[in-house]
Amino acid sequence: MNNGRVTIRDVAAQAGVSVATVSKVLNDRYGVAAATVDRVREVIAELGYESSLVARSLRNQRTNVIGILVWDIEPFSAELLKGAARAIRGTDYELVVYAGGGKGSGRLGWERRYLSRLSGTLIDGAVLVTPTVLDVDSGSPVVAVDPHSGREAVPTVDADNLQGGRLATEHLIGLGHRRIGFLGRPPRDLESGPLREAGYRSALADAGIPVDPLLVQAAGYDESDVRNAVRDLLDLPERPTAIFAANDVTAIATMEVAVELGLRVPGDLSVIGFDNVPESMMTEPALTTIEQPIQLMGRLAVEMLLDMLAGRGPAQRHVRLPTRLIARASCAPHLPKRAENARLPAQPRS
Missing domain, CATH: 1.10.260.40 (lambda repressor-like DNA-binding domains)
Incomplete structure (x- = not known):
């Protein structure tokens, strides 16, 4: 041997x-x-x-393997994989995860490149996690989770990001905050980002609070870009008293930068995130966030793909799941500062 x-x-x-x-x-x-x-x-x-999978494919014209294709392994995709793994229990299928580690020749169109490498020889079908495009011609069934471009011909699973954005902003408004910053993603990013921002703007409008363009920042992808965007908000002459970050990773970075600048969370700055990844419970203070059921999204996407592989169309081609507020310790009521002379003790009259 x-x-x-x-x-x-x-x-x-x-x-x-x-x-x-x-x-x-x-x-x-x-x-x-x-x-x-x-x-x-x-x-x-x-x-x-x-x-080998290749030999199995050549012999049987299928591998009984499902591909989970992601741009990078980060908290969102890691949680989604847990649900995907649960969906194949008791089936004849296995999972293979393919990631570029956030590197390569460019983010736009990464799913086409990945599918061309895997389809037909290594996997029978694929779940694309936050794909940038959906006009993919892989010859194999495909389901998309939280796509950039929204719903198209490809079956999709996402969360109610618009309502989630409203819930986050309404929570801060209910705590008395009026200068509420929003940290989103760059233009032309995931559809979920603009929808969360639209929810933010809608909640402010309903409360009669005008949107200050200075309070809306694109945080970018790199950690340095995120931290710079947070500093831009907190360095404003009239800084926000609360920040809604469009994902938990950005929210956690926001709290870290705030502490570095000598601010107390939530005493001086309330922070709310979006996703409810496990890391959100481990921060100090624990992060208030909007939960989207990430593991359920992964499980449903794989179940839809299994239906397609079995020759059945999924019961629903486009599934949108509800979001909900998870209130923890990173948000507190806004207490406006009193004027200096209001804090001085009354002087006796002469």
Whole structure:
């Protein structure tokens, strides 16, 4: 036996049978004695043999593998993978996760490149997580989670981002805040970003609070860009008393920068995020956020894809899930500062 990957020839040699016999056992074909089948399977288990996905694809025209394609592994996609893994339990399918680590020749169109590498040989279908485009022609079934461009012909799963943006802003307004900053994503980013900002603007309008353009910042993707955007808001002559960040990662960075600048959260600055990733519960103070059911989104996307692979159309082609407020400790009522002379003790009259 070689020192590398176990091959079908290794199994045949160890079991004392031909390669053709091992192949018949692997593919449940007739013509092999029961005792030989048992012996070959024992050797397969003993050696840890697995046929390659490519070989399986060439042999059966499918691999029974679903691809989860992401631009990068970060808190949102990591949570989504938990739900995706739960969806394949009890099925004949396996999952493979393919990520570029946030690198490559450009963010726009990454899903086309990834699909061209995997479809037809390694995976039977794919879930695209926050894809930039949906006009993909992979030849395999595809489901998109939280796509940039919104609903198209491809089945999609997303959350009610507009309502979530309203819930976050209404919560801050209800605490007495009027100067509320918004930290979003760059223009032409995920559809969810503009929808969350639209919810922010709508809630302010309903409360009769004009939107100050200086309070709306695009945070970018890199940590340095996010922190610079936070500093821009907090360095304003009339800084915000609260900030709604369009995702939890940005909200956590906002709290860190605020503390570095000598501000208390929530005493001097209330902060609310969006997503409810596990990290949001571990901050000090714990982050108030808008929950979108990320694990459920992953599970439903895979279930839709399994229906398509079975020749059934999904019961719903476009699923939108509700969002809800998770109130923790990073937001507090706004207490306007009294005028200096109002804090001075009354002077006795002469």
